[in-house]
Amino acid sequence: MAPVAARMSVVLVLSFALVGCTATEPAPRPTSTAPVVQLGAPGEDNRTLTPAEQLQLATPQAHTETDAVFVRDMLHHHAQALEMTGYVEERAADSDIRLLAERMRISxxxxxxxxxxxxxxxxxxxxxxxxPHDDHALMPGMLTADELAALEAAEGQDFDVLFLQSMIRHHEGALVMIAELFASADGAEQELAQLANHFGSDQRIEIARMAGMLAERTG
Structure with a gap:
């Protein structure tokens, strides 16, 4: 009987040990099956990333000089847009233009x-x-000093039309800059690509809105 009892004791000890180990092991983490969608570059469709591409995105990507130059250029580009919207309050004839300009300023x-x-x-x-924007005058969509002066000198309905024409051109220039970033061999670090896609989406929406407003004023 003693050997049997001993064997039973061993079995009980092993059973408790296994239960204890099982209780302390962390539960397996659920694997997400949700698709990851990457926003397309300007003019391109969105697409669902493969698992390998998702893993690559999870690894931080170093930015390049191309990225940094794009950001600094876009800062100057935006600064001129703010200069243009700054003319609106005292010169625009239409309250819709003033509302549009205020939304642009905030954005x-x-x-x-x-x-x-x-x-x-x-x-x-x-x-x-x-x-000064002199060294950035060749960036797409940028107004020259003479063009800015003409916009500042305009008033009323003439200003409204010129403002819309100028800002549509300015926005289209920003889209060109974004497209050039994505087309570059070493640009568009992950976070910057997300920002650029977001900016481009906003610019396209505003271009469409301004084009409609311009058509109403020019017939």
Whole structure:
């Protein structure tokens, strides 16, 4: 009987040990099966990422000089848009134009904050967005000094039409800059790509809205 009792004791001890180990082991983490959708570049469709692509996105990507240059250029581009919207309150004839300009001002200022924060987190220099635009005059959509002066001198309905024409061109220039970033061989770090896609979406919406407003005023 003694050997039998001993064997039973061993079985009981092993059973409790297994229960104890099972209780302390963490439960397996559920695997997400939700698809991850990547926003398309301007003019392209969105697409669902493969598991391998999702794993690659989870790995931080180093930014490049191309990314930093794009951000600094976009800061200057946005700064000129703010200069243009600053003319609206005293010169526009239509309250709809003033409302549009105010929404743009808020949006552009918020985007500039995001761009400056992106540079600061990467220890990149943030150039003053209010600096003269002479060295950025060739950026797509940028108004020349003479064109800015003509906009500032316009009043009433003439101003409304010129403002819409100028801002549509300015927004289209920003879309060109975003497309060039995505087309570059070493640009569009992950976070910047998300920002650029968001900015581009906003610009396209505003272009469509301004085009409709311009058509109403020019017949």
């Amino acid at each position: 552009q200022e918020d985007e500039m904050d995001q761009l400056e924060a992106w540079l600061q987190r990467r220890s990149e220099p943030v150039r003053d967005p209010d600096a």
